[in-house]
Amino acid sequence: MSGWWAASYALLWALVAALCVIAVALARQIGVLNLRLGPRGALEIDGEGPPLGEAPGIHDATDLAGRPVRVGGPGRRELLLFVSPTCPLCEQVLPGLAPASSAASLDAIVIVDAGAEQSAALLARRLRAPIVAGPEIASRYRVPGTPYAVVLDELGVVRAKGTVNTLEQLEGLIDTAVRRIEDAREMVPG
Numbered sequence: 001m002s003g004w005w006a007a008s009y010a011l012l013w014a015l016v017a018a019l020c021v022i023a024v025a026l027a028r029q030i031g032v033l034n035l036r037l038g039p040r041g042a043l044e045i046d047g048e049g050p051p052l053g054e055a056p057g058i059h060d061a062t063d064l065a066g067r068p069v070r071v072g073g074p075g076r077r078e079l080l081l082f083v084s085p086t087c088p089l090c091e092q093v094l095p096g097l098a099p100a101s102s103a104a105s106l107d108a109i110v111i112v113d114a115g116a117e118q119s120a121a122l123l124a125r126r127l128r129a130p131i132v133a134g135p136e137i138a139s140r141y142r143v144p145g146t147p148y149a150v151v152l153d154e155l156g157v158v159r160a161k162g163t164v165n166t167l168e169q170l171e172g173l174i175d176t177a178v179r180r181i182e183d184a185r186e187m188v189p190g
Contacts (some may be wrong), residue, residue, distance in 0.1 A: 020108045027135050044162035044173075048144045059137050063130035066069040071109060071137055073156045077181070079106040079174065081129075081164075082138050084146040086097050093147045096167035098128040106151065113138040113146060151177035153184070 030065035049057045058073035071080065078100045081092035088138070094110070101108035115133055141150060149170060151160040160177035164170040 044160065044176075045144075048142065049148065049161040050141050050150060050158045052158050052161065055152075055159065056141055056155070059134070061134055061137065063132050065130070067130065069109060069128045069130045070133055071132065071134070071140065072152060074154065075156070077104075077106045077154055078156075079104075079108045080111055080141070080148050080150040080152070081108065081170075082111045082113060082141070082143045082148040082150075087146045090147045091168060093135070093164055093170055094127060096170060100167065100171050100174055101129070104178055106174065111137050113143065128190040135187060149173050153177075153181045155182075159184075 046052075056131050061069050061071060063069045066163040072078070079097075081093070083094065097108050097110070110127060110131045110157055111130050111134045112131060114133050115135070147164050149160075149162060149164045150158060151174060153159050159180045160173050162169075162173050164173055
């Protein structure tokens with residue numbers, strides 16, 4: 001090849017290289033925007049976790065400090081946070097549990113999907129919530145992974161559920177639950 005064919009091939013390859021650089025730069029910008037905006041709400045999937053609008057039942061347990069804890073059932077509103085001792089995202093969500101739950105008048109309960117020995121490290125965090133080693137509770141609630149949150153109303157009915165990877169998602173899930181509780185109250189003739 002000679003002449004203008006060689007020049008056209010060189011020009012085409014230069015254009016392909018330039019388009020590759022532009023595509024990488026745009027992909028990077030999309031990544032930066034995604035990190036800035038982040039996911040806004042908890043990942044609430046219908047087929048995972050306990051069904052919305054149903055009461056999963058009562059489970060009597062003992063927290064890691066030896067106190068009896070009732071999970072579910074009628075009583076006060078509850079925020080159940082399912083965690084794992086080896087979950088790095090759980091470590092990020094746990095510090096915001098007490099402020100987020102108290103702002104919405106929810107009783108927070110941390111349920112660890114491991115035995116008491118593996119869960120003991122969470123006691124050092126001095127959470128203001130009972131910590132229950134409850135892999136059986138996690139399986140009863142059909143928790144797909146951690147961190148996973150479930151909000152129960154005064155009757156023990158699931159009002160919101162979902163995977164929460166950030167404090168913002170936890171707060172969004174709580175806001176959704178409060179809105180659904182208020183909507184359910186308005187629907188009851190009284």
